[in-house]
Amino acid sequence: MVSLNLDREVEQRLGDHDVRYTRGRRVVVSALAASDGPRSAAELHREIGPDLPLSSLYRSLSVLEDAGVIIPHHGARTLTRYELAEWLAGHHHHLVCVECGSVEDIEIPKKHESRVKALVQELSDGASFTPLNHALEIEGRCSKCT
Amino acid sequence: MVSLNLDREVEQRLGDHDVRYTRGRRVVVSALAASDGPRSAAELHREIGPDLPLSSLYRSLSVLEDAGVIIPHHGARTLTRYELAEWLAGHHHHLVCVECGSVEDIEIPKKHESRVKALVQELSDGASFTPLNHALEIEGRCSKCT
DNA sequence: CCTATAATAAGAACGATTCTCATTATAAGG
DNA sequence: CCTTATAATGAGAATCGTTCTTATTATAGG
Numbered sequence: 001m002v003s004l005n006l007d008r009e010v011e012q013r014l015g016d017h018d019v020r021y022t023r024g025r026r027v028v029v030s031a032l033a034a035s036d037g038p039r040s041a042a043e044l045h046r047e048i049g050p051d052l053p054l055s056s057l058y059r060s061l062s063v064l065e066d067a068g069v070i071i072p073h074h075g076a077r078t079l080t081r082y083e084l085a086e087w088l089a090g091h092h093h094h095l096v097c098v099e100c101g102s103v104e105d106i107e108i109p110k111k112h113e114s115r116v117k118a119l120v121q122e123l124s125d126g127a128s129f130t131p132l133n134h135a136l137e138i139e140g141r142c143s144k145c146t
Numbered sequence: 147m148v149s150l151n152l153d154r155e156v157e158q159r160l161g162d163h164d165v166r167y168t169r170g171r172r173v174v175v176s177a178l179a180a181s182d183g184p185r186s187a188a189e190l191h192r193e194i195g196p197d198l199p200l201s202s203l204y205r206s207l208s209v210l211e212d213a214g215v216i217i218p219h220h221g222a223r224t225l226t227r228y229e230l231a232e233w234l235a236g237h238h239h240h241l242v243c244v245e246c247g248s249v250e251d252i253e254i255p256k257k258h259e260s261r262v263k264a265l266v267q268e269l270s271d272g273a274s275f276t277p278l279n280h281a282l283e284i285e286g287r288c289s290k291c292t
Numbered sequence: 293c294c295t296a297t298a299a300t301a302a303g304a305a306c307g308a309t310t311c312t313c314a315t316t317a318t319a320a321g322g
Numbered sequence: 323c324c325t326t327a328t329a330a331t332g333a334g335a336a337t338c339g340t341t342c343t344t345a346t347t348a349t350a351g352g
Contacts, residue, residue: 002235009234020349022299029230037240037249038227041339053301058340061228063299069234073227073249074220078340079308081184081219082207084175088155088215089148094183095275103183103219106273112265119258120284127252128289129241137283138266143274166318168330187308199332204309209330224308225339 002033010069017067024052028060029069038073074137075101086133093136099145108136148179156215163213170198174206175215184219220283223247232279239282245291254282 010029011021031047032039039047041061045054052060064070075096081103083089091113092105108116116136124131156175157167177193178185185193187207191200198206210216221242227249229235237259238251254262262282270277 002230006234018298020298022348024300032228032230033235035229037251038229040225040227042225043227055301055303055341056299059300062341065228068231070228071231073229073240077220077223077226079186079188080222080224081186081189082178082211082216083181083184083219084148084178085214085217088152089179093269094219095270095273098278104273104275105183106269108265108269115261116265116282119254119262120282123239123252123254123282124241124284124286127241127250128292129243129250129284129286130292131284131286132244133285135283135285136262136266136269137281138270138275138277139279139281140270140275140277146274146276164329166329168317170331200308201310201332201334202330205331208310 006030006033013069014063014067019063019067024056025060025064027052028057028064032070075139094138095142096137096139097142097145098139099141102142102144104142152176152179159215160209160213165209165213170202171206171210173198174203174210178216221247221285240284241288242283242285243288243291244285245287248288248290250288 006029007021007026014021014025027048028044031044041054041057044061045052045057048057061070065072075098083105086092089105090107092107095104095106097103116134120131120134123129152175153167153172160167160171173194174190177190187200187203191198191203194203207216211218211222221244229251232238235251236253238253241250241252243249262280266277266280269275
């Protein structure tokens with residue numbers, strides 16, 4: 001579901017942020033709009049070609065993110081965080097603070113969990129996908145950052 | 147929910163993988179068990195102290211991950227992937243392939259979505275968390291990698 | 293047109309992670 | 323107990339994604 005007036009809306013939004021909707025930025029937006037999932041800078045660079053240098057591409061991504069046109073999947077991931085596997089820690093979900101980046105585990109009531117599980121199975125079946133695990137990732141502001 | 151016999155179970159699992167449960171590995175497992183959410187190498191190093199050098203800590207993480215004792219939150223990728231913000235692309239969830247790392251967007255039926263939304267609100271309330279967004283992240287094997 | 297300002301792009305810098313390799317610890321057999 | 327083969331450690335180099343710096347180029351508005 002991508003708006004038909006995508007360029008119009010993005011241009012509007014960028015205007016509100018006092019930045020121009022230049023060729024490099026257009027090409028990044030259009031590449032992302034054509035994707036069926038999130039894309040990294042390297043992947044976009046491969047798709048777009050060498051006309052848009054990597055350093056410019058990164059710059060465009062950063063401008064577009066600041067303007068709220070694009071978002072980093074799973075937050076800006078310049079580091080990897082580990083946790084005990086679920087067979088040790090139990091099944092749980094996450095509250096991710098967009099402000100400070102902290103992540104807190106939460107468990108959910110069994111009755112809800114079984115609904116979620118069924119939903120996961122249904123969605124996976126529809127996409128020929130073999131689910132191994134799932135988690136509800138809730139992004140927002142934690143109690144400290146409110 | 148961390149098993150009371152954590153060390154016992156981890157030792158068993160590492161044994162099955164022909165690796166020893168050494169001091170460095172123990173201290174990493176115990177730090178993660180004491181955490182209320184995922185932790186980065188740097189965070190663990192800060193908590194554990196300088197007795198376990200960073201390079202050893204990274205090594206421990208990698209061994210523990212191979213043995214299935216710990217898992218990287220959101221997969222191991224140290225790269226950031228972007229997508230159009232939801233006000234442009236619509237609300238959706240993700241199928242993440244643990245094999246090739248690809249991520250595919252999926253939308254879910256409205257009736258399910260409203261249930262999920264209610265659940266998100268309920269969980270957030272219970273944790274003094276202000277939810278801004280949420281997504282069900284389903285990890286597994288995509289049709290290509292099955 | 294001019295000019296002030298924004299955007300671009302090449303390359304340096306940076307930070308997280310991985311690799312290399314010499315040293316140290318350990319288990320298992322004599 | 324020793325010895326020895328193997329695993330683990332740790333210091334530092336190397337790598338890789340990303341960000342920063344800065345000189346150059348493009349553009350909107352006067």
